[in-house]
Amino acid sequence: MLKQLLLPFFLIFVLSAQAQTSDEFNLDFEQVLRGQKLPDKWMQWGVGYQVTTDSAQHFEGRRSVLLKAPAEIKPGTFGCAASTLPAIYEGKQIELRGYMKFDSVTGSIGLMLRIDGNAGTLQFENMQSQGIRGTRDWQQYSVKLPYPPNAAKIHIGALLVGQGSLWADRFEVLIDGIPLARAPLRKPAAALSDKEFDAGSRYTVGKLSPAQITTLSNLGKLWGFLKYHHPAVASGDHNWDYELFRILPQVTGNVPAAGKQKALYQWISGLGPVRGGSDYTVDERAALKPGLGWIKNAGFGKDVEALLDTIRNASRTADSYYIGLQPGVGNPDFRNEQPYAGMAFPDAGFRLLSLFRYWNMIEYYFPYKHLIREDWHAVLTEFVPRFVNATDETAYQLAALELITRVKDTHADLYNQSPALDAYFGRRYAAASLSFAEGKPVVTDFYDQSLAKQSGLQVGDVIEQINEKNVSNIIREKLPYTAGSNMPVRLRNMAPHLLRSNDSLITVRISRASRTMDVQVPAYAKEKINIYANFNKKDTCFKLIRPDVAYLFPGRYKNSYLPEILPEISKTKGLIIDMRCYPADFMVFTFAPFLLPEARAFVKFTHGSMQVPGLFTFTPELKTGKTNPDYYKGKIVLIVNESTLSQAEYTAMTFSTAPDITIIGSTTAAADGNVSPIVLPGNIRTGISGIGVYYPDGRETQQVGIVPDMEVKPTIAGIREGRDELLEKALEILK
Known part of the structure; x- marks a missing residue:
């Protein structure tokens, strides 16, 4: 009898959901509520950009969405108009189509499609690897992704990075080529009906x-x-x-x-x-x-x-x-x-x-x-x-x-912000960016240069005490809550959180040259300080340091730049690859073959088992490259340190197979392998390295990292003098 009573309700739900149309999701941006700057059901992601409804420019109808860059763009900022749809559909592939027009774009534009499960992001694409920029009239673009069976939310949008203006109009979402209005719905699992x-x-x-x-x-x-x-x-x-x-x-x-x-x-x-x-x-x-x-x-x-x-x-x-x-x-x-x-x-x-x-x-x-x-x-x-x-x-x-x-x-850390932990560790941050050198926290940069002077700190200052507590004691207290595969990366992860407080001032005892002094350092709310401002901080991905020495920074690299970069590198006798960053594009099968005379094995993996939970077995080794008489014959220096993490380590493993390469720096973050997101009750979000990554001969990379041929670390004196001692050593090797 209960099943008979539930059946009409289920049919009503199915018919109602299948009756949803693009108009209900406002994919054409035509519905705008009074007092709102964006169309109904749309929101702004990113900060600093103008994101608003525009009635002057539109592909069809009366309105579009405009994304416009500010005069001064802060690092790490972008503009995005986004909307979230329920992932209630049955299918294997999802596609987002949309019309875009852009003017004087210096960075890139793209459609954004992200599929989330309960534990985190499952699939993501934003077209940034295509490097679409400049000026172009209305044109339809499309992105496609696998549609996972455990999808919970579908995020769609338009994205602008860098200077310029972008208009977006008439979006469509399709499941296996079928518009949402006609896409079949998933049958909910029986587990979802248990509400006790x-x-x-x-x-x-x-x-x-x-x-x-x-x-x-x-x-x-x-x-x-x-x-x-x-x-x-x-x-x-x-x-x-x-x-x-x-x-x-x-x-x-x-x-x-x-x-x-x-x-x-x-x-x-x-x-x-x-x-x-x-x-x-x-x-x-x-x-x-x-x-x-x-x-x-x-x-x-x-x-x-x-x-x-x-x-x-x-x-x-x-x-x-x-x-x-x-x-x-x-x-x-x-x-x-x-x-x-x-x-x-x-x-x-x-x-x-x-x-x-x-x-x-x-x-x-x-x-x-x-x-x-x-x-x-x-x-x-x-x-x-x-x-x-x-x-x-x-x-x-x-x-x-x-x-x-x-x-x-x-990879096993807390991914989302927690108000409770923010209150425990401190809601406010100093403007100074710290790194560990010679075992001590040292000011190496500032998150906001406009706040540097009033912080009272200078690059090269060594932090000795914080609020009258010795740094060594603070490190000991924070270590149980600081994730990392090895001690260098745990200290790296701890560094941004040392100068945190719930107060507006932090008393800091510093060593500056031969003097010791106490400084009252202002602390700012998170809205004021972007602690990720220095991530991948370089002005270019490629330059010639000398006429015969090329420098490559993968944190700004795109595969689309290869036709311009490779001829220039080929003319040099030395190449420095600075992997103290996270690669902006996947280089393993694009750039790496340029360094190799033939295909070379660089990695093998371990996978878990559905039949025998707890069992992990090795896969065959993986190779990159091909027979290539025109490979790069100059000497290569690869720079790594504790910031070389995950994909950066995987890429470094590939480069390490080049014939004439020297790896310098310090042990890397030692966490290779794709991340598997995890969510715990209370919306605690974390993850793990999900596959085992090994050298072809079976050597570990986890907790070991990419071990340099020559250990070179920054010194306190070098930081004070503004020197990049690792880059200096790389140039010395290439002489």
């Missing part, structure tokens, strides 16, 4: 005894084992978050051992029988093997153990409601994980869910789990009381941040 604990887990717990902590730890491991092994959970028939809340009161508290075993048996049996697969054998050459020995020691009882053994050998599909492997890449896709964004401070049950969710993601799908270098099971036991006993939002988020830091991965 939407208002809270209803689980409370008092002071935990050691036995209770062990019980909760074992339950968290069991819950995660079933999540990634049981076909019924993989099908999306169960809200597995809420299943935890159903079993929790049955196995915790004063429940006797026999009662716990019976409750667990009934809970697992209730998921239904499983179809046998095979007794999966693990290749001895596997990079990482699953460890399920804990099951025998958990006290579940022989009946439950027999059930789990059957489930371990069950037949599993290549896809699952909660986990998948990204096509062509293989990094884990933690899909359909609810962020519970409305719960800034989740209750005890949801806090345990947060811990269990993260712990099991690492246990089964982190390719570098072996590099955590401590007992991951003991970490779970350690953090159970930390999560349960968190007294407020700040304590909960600090516990989550410390847990994330324990995986020792530079």
